[in-house]
Amino acid sequence: MESKFDCLILNAPNVPRSEQSILIEPVDALTIATYVQHFGYSSAFIDLDRFGLAPLKAETRRFSLGVLVYDYYIPLHTASAAKIFIDIFLKLREVSEFILIVGKVSSYLPKNMLSKFPELYGCVIGEAEPVIVDILKSGNISNSLNSHSSIVSRKNDETPSSPPRQKHVPNIYEMIPKSGPIANRALCRIHDYIDVHSIISSRGCSGACKFCSTPQYWGPWRGASPELVLAEINHLKSFDINKIIFLDDSFSDDPERVSAICELIKRRRIDFVWGCLCRIEDVSKDLLFDMASTGCKWIHFGIEHGVKDVRMSIGKRFTNRRILEIIGLAKSFGIRLRTSWILDLPGATPDTVRETFKFIKELGTQETKLHFLAVRPGSFFYREKNKEHSFKSKHYGLLDEISIHTGRPNNKVNDNNKKIVELLSKFRLEMAEQGYQWVDNVKFWRRFNDCDASPDERFLSTVVTRYGLGWS
Numbered sequence: 001m002e003s004k005f006d007c008l009i010l011n012a013p014n015v016p017r018s019e020q021s022i023l024i025e026p027v028d029a030l031t032i033a034t035y036v037q038h039f040g041y042s043s044a045f046i047d048l049d050r051f052g053l054a055p056l057k058a059e060t061r062r063f064s065l066g067v068l069v070y071d072y073y074i075p076l077h078t079a080s081a082a083k084i085f086i087d088i089f090l091k092l093r094e095v096s097e098f099i100l101i102v103g104k105v106s107s108y109l110p111k112n113m114l115s116k117f118p119e120l121y122g123c124v125i126g127e128a129e130p131v132i133v134d135i136l137k138s139g140n141i142s143n144s145l146n147s148h149s150s151i152v153s154r155k156n157d158e159t160p161s162s163p164p165r166q167k168h169v170p171n172i173y174e175m176i177p178k179s180g181p182i183a184n185r186a187l188c189r190i191h192d193y194i195d196v197h198s199i200i201s202s203r204g205c206s207g208a209c210k211f212c213s214t215p216q217y218w219g220p221w222r223g224a225s226p227e228l229v230l231a232e233i234n235h236l237k238s239f240d241i242n243k244i245i246f247l248d249d250s251f252s253d254d255p256e257r258v259s260a261i262c263e264l265i266k267r268r269r270i271d272f273v274w275g276c277l278c279r280i281e282d283v284s285k286d287l288l289f290d291m292a293s294t295g296c297k298w299i300h301f302g303i304e305h306g307v308k309d310v311r312m313s314i315g316k317r318f319t320n321r322r323i324l325e326i327i328g329l330a331k332s333f334g335i336r337l338r339t340s341w342i343l344d345l346p347g348a349t350p351d352t353v354r355e356t357f358k359f360i361k362e363l364g365t366q367e368t369k370l371h372f373l374a375v376r377p378g379s380f381f382y383r384e385k386n387k388e389h390s391f392k393s394k395h396y397g398l399l400d401e402i403s404i405h406t407g408r409p410n411n412k413v414n415d416n417n418k419k420i421v422e423l424l425s426k427f428r429l430e431m432a433e434q435g436y437q438w439v440d441n442v443k444f445w446r447r448f449n450d451c452d453a454s455p456d457e458r459f460l461s462t463v464v465t466r467y468g469l470g471w472s
């Protein structure tokens with residue numbers, strides 16, 4: 001009798017596929033594939049965003065579960081990706097008994113997903129790894145899919161249709177005590193991506209920024225132990241990888257853990273360069289020094305607005321003085337910096353945007369990323385917007401507004417936004433005089449396919465940026 005694999009995990013492709021010159025292996029989807037292996041089940045993995053649909057079309061093995069990962073941890077999928085889900089599901093149906101989808105959109109809009117895609121059996125609500133393992137462990141997949149409290153299927157639509165904000169969620173990093181859920185990079189063609197590779201060493205965030213889906217979707221912050229982080233760094237080093245980006249939404253949420261990770265890197269003399277996404281309120285002079293002296297070459301800080309009141313009103317609780325201090329310290333330790341900003345936040349006006357631009361110039365970070373507000377499923381703003389729309393259309397929000405940033409206002413265009421766009425055009429010219437290269441098309445990054453940027457090379461972007469430039 002033909003033997004059957006347990007799981008086929010697919011990373012969804014974008015439409016068009018994501019720009020290959022920025023693409024890192026999708027470590028979130030890879031972690032799901034690995035997690036089931038840690039529990040003794042067989043899994044295979046295909047990254048459709050990197051390799052297109054051909055490897056799926058060529059698939060001849062049989063699987064119990066086919067799982068499409070769409071907008072899970074890494075925020076790179078656009079709404080238009082769903083245009084080809086039909087093709088994916090039709091092929092997936094030929095090789096797998098049941099089809100599930102994982103990620104934020106399917107967690108918040110499972111019934112819309114199920115009604116749009118008849119081949120889909122169910123939507124996993126929230127964190128997927130333990131749910132998929134539960135299903136496999138049950139011994140009766142069909143029953144389990146219809147009774148699991150974190151799955152919405154056509155037969156169990158009583159299930160809550162979005163992940164509630166939980167106070168206590170299991171720490172996924174402690175569920176497999178010896179090895180943790182380290183993503184097995186041997187499952188993907190790791191050298192077919194760019195030269196910087198990724199680790200996600202924590203989930204959740206203790207912050208509460210109103211535009212961000214992380215606190216609700218992932219819950220409170222949970223991190224891998226410093227030893228486990230070291231094990232994952234060594235796993236990457238075994239593939240000759242020497243440039244690592246920690247893609248944690250809030251890498252510095254526990255500053256003592258960062259300090260302990262630095263201590264281990266130092267003690268074990270691990271030689272590599274790395275970057276991460278931190279919060280202004282978490283880092284200190286000592287921590288930045290430790291980070292820089294263990295190879296940290298790049299930090300991203302989400303600041304969002306230059307006027308404190310606007311920033312505070314969306315949940316970013318730090319002053320301009322604190323920002324200046326931290327940016328100054330990081331620069332003095334030779335760390336390259338990226339800051340990100342949302343120009344059209346509620347409460348923003350042309351005057352606050354002028355102040356923001358002035359502040360950005362004063363900070364002078366090598367990379368500056370300018371956004372317009374994207375209303376992401378799971379965020380406070382998304383919940384507010386859905387309240388507004390719920391009586392107008394029960395289908396509002398299926399795939400309307402999840403987006404990577406486009407460089408133009410996502411909200412309805414009003415006079416405020418028009419003026420902000422005008423100010424941005426002027427600001428772009430002023431920044432060009434200061435040596436900033438304008439990046440409004442992701443294809444810009446192709447020029448770095450075969451070379452690095454210089455450590456002081458400056459970018460002002462409105463689109464997804466490439467990690468790992470200028471870290472040498």
Ligand code: SF4
Binds near residue numbers: 207209213214215
């Ligand atoms: S934007 Fe960053 S700091 Fe704010 S809630 Fe999200 S992950 Fe936390």
